[in-house]
Amino acid sequence: DIQMTQSPSSLSASAGDRVTITCRASQGISNYLAWYQQKPGKVPELLIYAASTLQSGVPSRFSGSGSGTDFTLTISSLQPEDVATYYCQKYGSAPRTFGRGTKVEIK
């Protein structure tokens, strides 16, 4: 099975900073990758799919890139409301594995 490795596991940044989270697949997955945001105590929400397509309603400060095995989620200017854990997921074939998550905090 394909494994999804996220890094870092947590980060702390100041409001306004550019934040980058990486997700690496153990084998190529084309662009069949999604990013989810889970705020504390809330249900996960879809942020990005097809590696780089923003889900409707998601602020434009979020962006995704990558293809094959290496993917990136970028928050161009971190806002207090972005405090959350972010998960990548491969979805092109089963099992549709999630990364272990990256917890983002504000300094």
Place this chain on the structure above:
Amino acid sequence: QVQLQQWGAGLLQPSETLSLTCAVYSGSFSGYYWSWIRQPPGKGLEWIGEINHRGSTNYNPSLKSRVTMSVDTSQNHISLKLSSVAAADTGIYYCARRGVVAAAGQLDYWGQGTLVTVSS
């Protein structure tokens, strides 16, 4: 607006069978796969498996021997059963929708989650 509403027993004893149901309101039922995901307390998301309206399933290999998913197309319900539960099965269980084709496989709608606790 698609809504997923889920329910089921929240407290189980070890060795019992977990049973959850997820109802789909609005939108197409047959045009999607319906997934189950779980999250142990303080930990990450784990994909359990999925089912479509024809009953075709895919399960996580790590849980396959204990998982059964079913579908009731007359009520637009999907169900999850997990047998022989243990404390490690404690967590929040979510149902979610994904597209049928690989290119549309993202989970775009989620249920509210059901906390299941396994304890003697």
